[in-house]
Amino acid sequence: MPSNAPRPSDPTRLVSLLWEPSDRPGRTGLTKRAVVENAIAIADAEGLGALTMRRVADRLGVGAMSLYTHVPGKPELVELMLDAVAGEAYADGALPGEQGGWRAGLRHIAERNWRHHLRHPWTVEVVPGRPVLGPGVSAKYELELAPLDGIGLSDLEMDQVLCGVLALVESTARQQIGLDRVRAGNGDLDWWATVSPVLTRAMSGHRFPLAERVGAAAGEAVEAGDPLAIMRLSLDLLLDGVAGRLR
Amino acid sequence: MPSNAPRPSDPTRLVSLLWEPSDRPGRTGLTKRAVVENAIAIADAEGLGALTMRRVADRLGVGAMSLYTHVPGKPELVELMLDAVAGEAYADGALPGEQGGWRAGLRHIAERNWRHHLRHPWTVEVVPGRPVLGPGVSAKYELELAPLDGIGLSDLEMDQVLCGVLALVESTARQQIGLDRVRAGNGDLDWWATVSPVLTRAMSGHRFPLAERVGAAAGEAVEAGDPLAIMRLSLDLLLDGVAGRLR
DNA sequence: CAGTGTACGGTACAACGTACGGAGAGTGAG
DNA sequence: CTCACTCTCCGTACGTTGTACCGTACACTG
Numbered sequence: 162m163p164s165n166a167p168r169p170s171d172p173t174r175l176v177s178l179l180w181e182p183s184d185r186p187g188r189t190g191l192t193k194r195a196v197v198e199n200a201i202a203i204a205d206a207e208g209l210g211a212l213t214m215r216r217v218a219d220r221l222g223v224g225a226m227s228l229y230t231h232v233p234g235k236p237e238l239v240e241l242m243l244d245a246v247a248g249e250a251y252a253d254g255a256l257p258g259e260q261g262g263w264r265a266g267l268r269h270i271a272e273r274n275w276r277h278h279l280r281h282p283w284t285v286e287v288v289p290g291r292p293v294l295g296p297g298v299s300a301k302y303e304l305e306l307a308p309l310d311g312i313g314l315s316d317l318e319m320d321q322v323l324c325g326v327l328a329l330v331e332s333t334a335r336q337q338i339g340l341d342r343v344r345a346g347n348g349d350l351d352w353w354a355t356v357s358p359v360l361t362r363a364m365s366g367h368r369f370p371l372a373e374r375v376g377a378a379a380g381e382a383v384e385a386g387d388p389l390a391i392m393r394l395s396l397d398l399l400l401d402g403v404a405g406r407l408r
Numbered sequence: 409m410p411s412n413a414p415r416p417s418d419p420t421r422l423v424s425l426l427w428e429p430s431d432r433p434g435r436t437g438l439t440k441r442a443v444v445e446n447a448i449a450i451a452d453a454e455g456l457g458a459l460t461m462r463r464v465a466d467r468l469g470v471g472a473m474s475l476y477t478h479v480p481g482k483p484e485l486v487e488l489m490l491d492a493v494a495g496e497a498y499a500d501g502a503l504p505g506e507q508g509g510w511r512a513g514l515r516h517i518a519e520r521n522w523r524h525h526l527r528h529p530w531t532v533e534v535v536p537g538r539p540v541l542g543p544g545v546s547a548k549y550e551l552e553l554a555p556l557d558g559i560g561l562s563d564l565e566m567d568q569v570l571c572g573v574l575a576l577v578e579s580t581a582r583q584q585i586g587l588d589r590v591r592a593g594n595g596d597l598d599w600w601a602t603v604s605p606v607l608t609r610a611m612s613g614h615r616f617p618l619a620e621r622v623g624a625a626a627g628e629a630v631e632a633g634d635p636l637a638i639m640r641l642s643l644d645l646l647l648d649g650v651a652g653r654l655r
Numbered sequence: 656c657a658g659t660g661t662a663c664g665g666t667a668c669a670a671c672g673t674a675c676g677g678a679g680a681g682t683g684a685g
Numbered sequence: 686c687t688c689a690c691t692c693t694c695c696g697t698a699c700g701t702t703g704t705a706c707c708g709t710a711c712a713c714t715g
Contacts, residue, residue: 169594172602172603173606176603176606176607176610177610179610187692187694188679188693188694191694214671215672218695224694224695224696225696226673226674226695227694227695229695286535288533288585288586289582289586290587291587291590294603299611299614299616300616302619303616303617303619306619307618310618315625316621316622316626318641320623320626321641321642322641322642322645324580324583324638324642325638328579328580329576329642332574332575333575335535336536336571338535339535339536339537340538342535343537346417347416352419352538355419355420356419356423356538359420359423359424360423360541363423363426364427364546367546369546369547371553371554372546375553375564376549378562378563378564379567379568382564382567390568391567391572391575394565394572395568395569395571395572395575395576397649398569398572398646398649398653399642399645399646401649402645402648402649402652403645405652406645434661435663435711436662436663438662438663460703461702462703465664471665472703472704473665473666473704474663476705477663
């Protein structure tokens with residue numbers, strides 16, 4: 162990043178970019194779609210940190226600067242990637258609105274978004290700005306609102322409940338993904354076993370009775386895929402709360 | 409980042425670093441505390457992206473490489489920053505355990521964490537790895553468990569409920585922070601007004617009836633500080649759910 | 656006062672996003 | 686067919702990043 166002031170990033174330009182057809186090939190057959198797809202492949206495998214214009218270009222067998230004909234810059238590329246993967250979430254036809262009731266629908270949404278984030282871990286690295294108003298995101302939003310329509314919620318409440326569920330899933334997925342990464346980093350060595358003795362020595366003098374007791378219980382659970390359990394429990398609690406408001 | 413393989417980042421080293429006293433001055437009076445505090449100041453004002461070893465060093469009037477005598481590298485610096493700010497959350501003495509009941513306690517926790525994230529927006533940019541086992545984080549965890557102790561939850565459930573609340577707050581704060589940033593970026597020009605016409609033209613042919621209706625309602629609410637409302641509603645729902653389990 | 660360990664920092668390197676401008680292919684007009 | 690113009694592609698270059706390496710110079714120990 163050479164210039165301190167980032168490019169203006171015209172939102173108008175971005176919207177057209179999102180909705181324009183992505184398949185019109187250039188001279189070497191390069192398309193916007195191909196750029197986005199290859200960027201996604203890199204980010205899926207190695208995270209946003211490994212996503213580099215040069216690497217995308219290498220995968221496509223073109224020069225780095227050729228990408229800029231199809232994509233204004235890296236931030237815009239990431240937005241295009243986000244919209245592209247959003248479209249996949251319900252591609253198999255199991256729609257939230259057809260799960261038999263709002264509760265099953267929301268559960269389905271939670272499960273699909275969980276999968277979605279684990280499949281594309283970089284989605285939890287992006288700090289959102291304005292909503293990405295592309296075809297993929299719009300379609301996803303439309304489908305996810307379906308189970309909430311006509312059950313006695315106002316339009317605003319529909320959005321808020323949905324956002325609440327998605328927030329829960331996203332944040333828990335962040336934890337899971339972070340955990341997966343550090344576990345993949347060092348070769349399976351037992352983190353707690355190595356850290357624990359150093360920790361107890363370091364915090365001699367301090368006492369955290371609750372934290373130690375609960376932390377131990379939580380720590381054991383973590384080794385069995387814990388964040389998912391947190392997500393499921395919190396989701397159930399939240400759904401119970403919604404049910405209470407409806408009756 | 410010159411080497412593709414990041415430094416091993418010994419977790420043992422990090423734990424000692426977190427608990428070691430931070431005030432022992434070096435030859436020029438440089439301390440670990442000073443490094444961390446100045447790094448926090450930069451990140452608070454301009455985000456993690458603006459946090460640079462050179463900038464921290466400049467603020468301290470030392471050479472960039474001098475930081476490395478006090479801090480092993482940038483990732484470790486960020487972890488030290490996280491632990492340092494965690495310590496502030498309840499520094500004024502209004503503890504979650506003394507709010508009169510678990511419900512008020514959790515609400516207090518949510519509100520304090522909301523403030524915390526807005527005060528240090530970079531905290532929502534960090535993808536967590538292993539928990540940061542420093543004095544600040546430990547103290548915060550201890551205090552936040554207090555309102556949940558002895559109300560009929562298992563140790564594991566205590567952790568899960570707390571994590572659920574924190575997840576909700578964090579994810580909603582992320583949205584708020586992202587929104588604040590784009591709003592600060594372009595000089596207050598009305599985003600929706602400029603985007604809307606382009607959008608309707610671009611998506612001519614596609615129909616998203618629910619998304620358009622609900623999105624409009626949600627869009628209006630956004631201009632009045634919406635993510636906070638989402639957080640509050642979802643939190644209430646979650647708390648209702650907890651109440652249902654307890655009785 | 657001499658010796659030694661440690662704090663400091665200058666230089667250098669690989670990698671980053673991308674501005675700039677040239678090269679070359681494609682297309683339309685005369 | 687020829688010319689001119691446009692648009693795609695990309696080589697080069699710049700400023701900035703984290704930090705490895707190694708020399709320097711201070712402060713404490715003896």
